[in-house]
Amino acid sequence: MTFQTIFDERGSLTVVDTGLPFSIQRLYYVYGVPSDQERGSHAHKKLEQILIPVHGSLEVLLDDGNSSERIVLDDPTKGLYIPKMAWRTLCNFSKDAVLLVIVSLAYDKEDYVRNYDEFLKFVNA
Ligand code: TYD
Numbered sequence: 001m002t003f004q005t006i007f008d009e010r011g012s013l014t015v016v017d018t019g020l021p022f023s024i025q026r027l028y029y030v031y032g033v034p035s036d037q038e039r040g041s042h043a044h045k046k047l048e049q050i051l052i053p054v055h056g057s058l059e060v061l062l063d064d065g066n067s068s069e070r071i072v073l074d075d076p077t078k079g080l081y082i083p084k085m086a087w088r089t090l091c092n093f094s095k096d097a098v099l100l101v102i103v104s105l106a107y108d109k110e111d112y113v114r115n116y117d118e119f120l121k122f123v124n125a
Contacts, residue, residue, distance in 0.1 A: 022104035033093035056097030065123030
């Protein structure tokens with residue numbers, strides 16, 4: 001999804017407001033990730049989220065249990081929507097990467113699926 005962005009000689013301003021597929025319950029940001037480290041490697045039973053690379057770049061490997069795709073996030077005017085029950089792995093963070101994550105639900109560790117075989121069972125159930 002592409003967000004409204006106002007560019008002028010003073011810099012850029014990106015607005016995240018209307019048209020989101022969920023109402024925002026929480027946000028967090030991830031930064032200082034060493035380039036050899038991966039994050040994620042889980043799915044969520046109910047939670048949806050949008051990843052926005054507000055600075056720098058990273059790669060997301062998205063897997064719905066049937067097929068997977070690798071997506072480069074490097075544009076702060078765009079967000080990647082991740083639906084529930086999608087296995088995601090985040091890697092190749094640039095040194096300066098700051099990833100903003102907008103989320104549909106409060107934190108609940110019971111919403112995580114951290115075992116890939118269990119994820120496949122959920123998907124195929
Ligand atoms: P996790 O969601 O596993 O992060 P990532 O997918 O980037 O690897 O969360 C990492 C740790 O932070 C884990 O111990 C749970 C904790 N955490 C919270 O306490 N509250 C939150 O809102 C989030 C997102 C994570």
